[in-house]
Each structure stands twice: as C-alpha cells, then as structure tokens.
Amino acid sequence: MSTVSEALVPPARPRLAVWKLASCDGCQLTLLDCEDELLALADRVEIAHFFEASSADAPGPYDLSLVEGSVTTPDALALVRHIRAVSRRLVTIGACATAGGIQALRNFADVAEFRAAVYARPDYIDTLATSTPVSAHVPVDFELQGCPIDRVQLLEVITAHLAGRTPGIPDHSVCFECKRRGNVCVTVAHGTPCLGPVTHAGCGALCPSYHRGCYGCFGPSDSPNLRALVPLLRRDGMDREAVVRLLRTFNAYSPAFARASTALEEGEDASAPQPAPTARGDGPGPDEPEGAGP
Numbered sequence: 407m408s409t410v411s412e413a414l415v416p417p418a419r420p421r422l423a424v425w426k427l428a429s430c431d432g433c434q435l436t437l438l439d440c441e442d443e444l445l446a447l448a449d450r451v452e453i454a455h456f457f458e459a460s461s462a463d464a465p466g467p468y469d470l471s472l473v474e475g476s477v478t479t480p481d482a483l484a485l486v487r488h489i490r491a492v493s494r495r496l497v498t499i500g501a502c503a504t505a506g507g508i509q510a511l512r513n514f515a516d517v518a519e520f521r522a523a524v525y526a527r528p529d530y531i532d533t534l535a536t537s538t539p540v541s542a543h544v545p546v547d548f549e550l551q552g553c554p555i556d557r558v559q560l561l562e563v564i565t566a567h568l569a570g571r572t573p574g575i576p577d578h579s580v581c582f583e584c585k586r587r588g589n590v591c592v593t594v595a596h597g598t599p600c601l602g603p604v605t606h607a608g609c610g611a612l613c614p615s616y617h618r619g620c621y622g623c624f625g626p627s628d629s630p631n632l633r634a635l636v637p638l639l640r641r642d643g644m645d646r647e648a649v650v651r652l653l654r655t656f657n658a659y660s661p662a663f664a665r666a667s668t669a670l671e672e673g674e675d676a677s678a679p680q681p682a683p684t685a686r687g688d689g690p691g692p693d694e695p696e697g698a699g700p
C-alpha cells in the first residue's frame with residue numbers, strides 16, 4: 407500500500423533527449439516548429455536534454471532519444487555509443503542520421519584533399535574518412551527519413567514510441583503521394599527527370615506538385631529499383647555525371663543508390679534495356695498514361 411506522501415508524488419513523466427551530430431539543425435527545428443503540439447508534448451514528457459531549446463542538461467537514462475546528424479568525427483562516434491547506452495529507445499531523424507546526409511559525398515572522395523582545400527590549418531581538424539548513419543554503429547529502434555523530416559511524422563513517431571506501439575509511417579514511394587494528390591506525373595507528361603519512384607514518402611509529393619522532379623531528399627523508399635529508373639533518367643536527357651550527382655546528393659550511403667551511382671561512374675551502360683519491373687516498389691513502367699506516376 408502506498409503512503410500518503412507517495413500518493414502526492416506525481417507519476418514520473420517519460421524522459422526525452424534530443425541530440426545533434428554532423429547536421430544543419432533543420433530536423434531539430436522541426437520539433438520546435440511543432441508549436442502547439444510541442445506545448446502538449448512538454449506536459450506529457452520531461453525534455454531532459456535538448457540543447458537547441460535549452461542549456462539545461464539532465465543526465466540519463468532517457469526513455470526516448472532523438473538523434474539528428476551523421477557520424478563524421480571520433481567524438482561523434484563516442485557520443486552515439488553513449489547515447490545508445492543511456493537510451494531505452496533510440497530514433498534517428500533526418501537524412502544525415504538515417505543515410506549519412508549530403509556530407510556522405512566524402513565517402514566517394516579523399517577526405518584529406520577536402521580538408522586541405524577548406525581549412526587553413528587542416529592539421530587541427532580531427533575527422534573520419536566517411537560520413538555514416540547512426541545505424542552503422544549502434545542498433546537503432548526507428549529511422550525517420552527526410553531533409554528535413556515532416557513534423558506530423560515526427561509527432562507520430564514520438565507518441566508511438568512513448569505509447570509502446572509501432573509508428574504508422576508508410577514506407578512506399580513519393581509516386582503514391584503524387585497519385586493521391588492527383589498530380590500529373592512530370593516524367594510521363596514532360597520528360598522531367600524524377601526520383602519519386604525510388605524515394606520514401608513523407609513530403610506529400612511537394613516538388614511534383616510544383617511541376618518539378620523529386621531529387622530524393624526523403625531518402626530511399628522500400629526496395630528502390632534503380633535498374634529500372636536510371637535508364638529513364640538517361641532517356642530524359644541526363645548524362646551519366648548528372649545522374650551520379652542526383653543519386654548521391656541525399657542518398658550516397660544507401661546501398662542501392664551507392665551501387666547504381668558507382669556502376670554508372672565505372673561506365674556501365676545504364677541506358678541498356680532492363681527487364682520489366684515485377685515486384686512492389688520496383689519503380690516506373692515507361693508506358694503508363696499521363697497522370698499516372700511511373
């Protein structure tokens with residue numbers, strides 16, 4: 407039986423921590439952008455560590471850690487191991503934390519050359535040769551993609567993890583969102599190159615809604631079929647170098663994107679006829695009518 411003094415103590419709120427590695431802070435800002443929902447969230451959880459919002463720093467353990475940014479330095483590597491050790495659940499947020507980010511372009515180059523070109527005293531810079539997602543180093547409970555992430559999806563992920571259920575985040579491609587909005591497909595109608603068929607949903611097909619092709623900022627969809635898409639990008643006027651750049655901009659670490667871009671760079675004839683797609687998520691079929699996504 408509880409004592410009177412115990413009965414007066416409010417139940418402990420779940421403890422939330424938000425961390426930053428190599429990144430632009432945009433995904434943490436998405437949390438601050440939640441405004442009204444953030445106030446409700448702050449009532450339900452203790453925000454124990456969130457340097458973008460407060461200099462207060464309560465020590466762990468934490469019930470949920472959100473991690474933004476990629477691992478690019480020895481300090482960041484030590485930090486992700488610490489975060490994992492003090493967090494019951496660890497969720498990575500954004501393209502950097504889930505796929506290495508734009509800074510993963512270094513994975514295809516000589517980082518010492520970059521360091522010498524950018525810094526007056528490169529010997530002061532302690533950096534790793536690669537930019538890698540958090541999941542390359544420690545187990546991750548959920549990855550929320552996007553550059554930046556979508557605020558509604560972020561709130562769903564937080565509430566789902568605090569309630570102990572699986573987040574309801576679809577893993578289909580941007581093409582599904584395009585069709586749901588009734589967009590005319592920019593590839594089919596205008597021959598505009600678009601990464602929508604291989605890009606994770608979440609933005610509501612923002613770029614095609616403004617008659618632009620998707621450039622992949624929400625990361626790879628489930629089972630992206632680059633073998634089918636790359637020939638369409640070439641057909642629509644992109645040379646090999648442009649396709650390599652497009653594939654690597656946000657998705658350099660993704661195995662499927664890295665394989666396809668490296669094959670192109672090494673001279674594989676990406677415009678050679680490919681077998682027709684057969685499985686879900688296999689990407690575009692060139693003969694679909696206007697208004698339907700490839």
Ligand code: SF4
Binds near residue numbers: 580605606611614619
């Ligand atoms: S359409 Fe593509 S590039 Fe544009 S916001 Fe969505 S995922 Fe990002």
Ligand code: SF4
Binds near residue numbers: 600614700
């Ligand atoms: S390929 Fe077409 S349907 Fe798919 S996202 Fe791009 S514009 Fe939309």
